[in-house]
Amino acid sequence: MSNEQRPVWHKRVTEAISADELAEREALWVPLTEEVRELVSTAILSEVDEHAVALARQHIRAAQEILGTKVDTGSFGMHVNDEGLAWNWGNAATGQKNAVAPPLCQVPIADGVRYEADFGAGYEGPPGCLHGGWIALILDHASGRAAHLEGNGPTFTGTLTIRYLQPTRLGPAVAHAWVETRTANKFVVRCTLSTEDGVTAESEGVFVLARWARKPQED
Amino acid sequence: MSNEQRPVWHKRVTEAISADELAEREALWVPLTEEVRELVSTAILSEVDEHAVALARQHIRAAQEILGTKVDTGSFGMHVNDEGLAWNWGNAATGQKNAVAPPLCQVPIADGVRYEADFGAGYEGPPGCLHGGWIALILDHASGRAAHLEGNGPTFTGTLTIRYLQPTRLGPAVAHAWVETRTANKFVVRCTLSTEDGVTAESEGVFVLARWARKPQED
Structure with missing residues (x-):
């Protein structure tokens, strides 16, 4: 990637779009993202011959060309409207437009945050098992979200x-994260990851409230 | 995913394929994987209208159908031949057939291991920045590889x-990982992640040699 193409740090895009229009847009893109996810998984497991591969590539390039006729540059960033809505659909863990994301789905609970996901062929590390790095990613994301909710701002x-x-x-x-202690703008967050085999990994993290989200007297 | 479809743990597939045939197969699939990666990124950044989205989805589904005519189930696992070659092309960090992988590319160095990757729109967490979980994934993967090389077996x-x-x-x-200390089958591994801004994250991990890879006297 050349330096000119490097994504803009702290990219923030303000759009004049209503909540209803945004919901329509989400409904337009989510099915495409799900189909790209399926394609990623099928490409891993496929054992078709070279003629089929060549034909599939023609279709993939055709889709690429169509979607590429109008594109933003760099990365998705954070989009906001003037009603206070914010959406980061490019997020690598949860993004509605990002086929790298499993996605992690947040489920409302009273105590902390809970995320659920179904990890298929795209997330393999040791044979048949979730990559240790993806385990870290889930624990990090869920813990950060728990701190965000407790601190009422990004951490x-x-x-x-x-x-x-x-x-x-x-x-x-399933990941379950909760804030164990809070001191000023610092949160100690615990998180567990579980499958039907029970708890498979756990974490303890220190998360820090973004400076701009702090109240003056707490700075 | 139903229980019957759950990937097999420790999946290992033995194939009667020569090194040359394997290289040919790799050359067949890598370009397709790269095109799927491009598609994932373009889907995030695309701002085309609903007619274009519908047309792109037709092509994505066509590619899916072609690749899906002959598929393995579950996950890729570890493939081996009788010449001692092993390939895990589904790996979430490095897999030749996995578009979730950036991929991380290992670069030979004398001291430990070095991985390089170019992280685009698919790996975003905070706007314009690499997702903290992906940072963890890279550090974990590079550290595990350093331990693997030191211990001459998976960890x-x-x-x-x-x-x-x-x-x-x-x-x-760029990630750089090296084994700092080793005691029997346990490795303490340090790793740094750097960009042109300098070192952005570092880790210390304890990695344990797989039981079956240990020498009897070290067990």
Whole structure:
């Protein structure tokens, strides 16, 4: 990637779009993203011959060309409207437009945050198991979200310590994160990852409230 | 995913394929994977209208149907031949057939291991920055590989502690991991992640040699 193409840090795009129009746009893109996710998984598992590969590539390039006729540059960033809505559909863990994201789906609970996802072929590390790095990603994302909700603003990861307790088999998994202690703008967050085999990994992290989101007296 | 479809743990597939045939197969699939990666990124950045989205989806589904006419189930797992070659092309960090992988590319160095990757729109967390979980993934993967090389066999992550030092902007990044100390089958591995801004994150991890890869006297 050349320097000119480097994504803009802290990219923020303001759009004049109503909540209803945004919901329509989301409904337009989510099915495409799901189909790209399926394609990623099928490409891993496919054993078709070279003629089929060549034909599939023609279609992939055709889709690429169509979608590429009007594109933003760099990365999605954070989009906002003047009603206070914000959407980061490019997020690598949860993004509605990002086929790298499993996606992690947040489920409302009273105590902290819960994320669910179904990890298929695209997330493999040790054979048949979730990549240890994806385990870290889930724990980080869920913990950061728990701190965000507690602090009422975005947080950054300071440190994260992960204990891998047993292999995490591919398939459905659940993360549960909660703030254990808070001092001023710093949050100690614990998180577990579980499958039907029980808790497979756990973490403890220190998350720090973004400076601009702090109240003056707490700075 | 139903229980019957759950990927097989420790999946290992033995194939009667020569090294030359394997190289041909790799050359067949890598360009397709790269095109799927491009498609993932373009889907995030695309701003085309609903007619174009519908047309692109037709092509994506056509590619899906072609690749899906002959597929393995579950996940890729570890493939081996009787010449001692092993390939895990589904790996979420490095896999030749996996468009979720950036991919991380290993570069030979004398001291430990070095991985390079160029992180585009698919890996975003904070706007314009690499997702903190992907930072963890890279540190975990590079550290595990360093332990693998030192121990001459696969290792599992025991614990991993990550310090996030400054934002990691999207774009080119380099990981460098090295074994600091070794006691029997346990390795303490340090790793740094750097961009043109300098070191952005570092980790210390304990990695444990797979039981079956240990020498009897070390067990």
